[in-house]
């Protein structure tokens with residue numbers, strides 16, 4: 001913050017830090033990858049699922065709306081069918097997804113019932129995002145469930161997806177859902193701490209990126225494929241998803257879902273994982289969010305209205321001596 005001789009206070013940086021953004025995000029899309037939901041890519045890991053469900057219920061108790069995008073149907077189906085071998089045809093994958101999806105949703109429903117609530121399953125393909133009418137239908141399905149305090153659990157409809165309508169991975173699906181539903185934050189939970197400068201399985205000395213801008217072209221050169229046997233897209237689909245979600249203003253967090261209470265800690269502003277800002281959201285914040293400034297005059301704090309000039313905030317003060325100013329975000 002600087003002050004010129006005319007007694008004009010200019011606040012140069014009005015975009016809050018990631019911690020503040022995490023605390024303020026009210027609409028979360030949370031995507032959980034197969035590697036976190038299954039034990040070694042085999043049967044569903046019910047205790048891990050219970051842990052995620054409990055965290056989501058606690059977020060909801062804090063007035064956060066949550067939409068869950070859950071992978072796991074193909075792995076669960078393979079296990080149910082006793083298929084140890086690798087699937088070779090698209091039809092086998094479809095069958096595994098069909099069987100596994102019902103097991104997956106049954107497990108979620110049982111876990112949510114313990115918390116006195118339900119889930120609503122929504123299975124989508126690319127077709128559901130093709131035109132305005134179908135987009136509206138997708139959004140209204142999500143919103144109705146939320147209004148009824150039911151947790152929407154979304155997956156790709158792999159049982160019927162074909163070359164024309166397949167999305168291919170749930171990172172992409174989570175980004176589409178974030179855009180349709182106007183999420184503030186998309187959390188991609190995976191089996192690594194975040195995005196590293198190289199695949200940490202191949203390069204153990206790679207460093208984690210803690211914060212950046214979604215769409216930064218340097219990230220594409222850092223990622224390798226999926227490291228495990230169950231995940232599909234690796235980090236590449238996650239950074240593409242972040243770029244996509246950012247277009248509608250959602251920030252993305254890529255974090256390790258095995259960290260105890262990871263979602264709750266993120267909500268408290270903890271600096272875990274990789275935070276990828278949406279440039280669009282930042283611009284919107286500069287434009288809309290700061291409504292007044294609290295300014296320290298002598299012994300008193302006073303509220304000043306403010307004036308915006310381009311992307312900066314100007315405040316006229318009656319006094320010429322330096323002041324301390326705290327921006328007020330949307331009235332808070």
Ligand SMILES: Nc1ncnc2c1ncn2[C@@H]1O[C@H](COP(=O)(O)OP(=O)(O)O)[C@@H](O)[C@H]1O
Nearest residue numbers: 033034190196198199224227231232233234235
């Ligand atoms: N630059 C990178 N940073 C972190 N992980 C990476 C990177 N490049 C590739 N990966 C791999 O991506 C994997 C996570 O993606 P994936 O297996 O598809 O998980 P999920 O099932 O959670 O979507 C990691 O286990 C890791 O080996």
Ligand SMILES: N[C@@H](CCC(=O)OP(=O)(O)O)C(=O)O
Nearest residue numbers: 034071072073074169170232
């Ligand atoms: N729709 C598929 C998951 C596809 C997918 O993106 O998997 P992952 O990389 O583990 O998140 C399933 O339910 O098995």
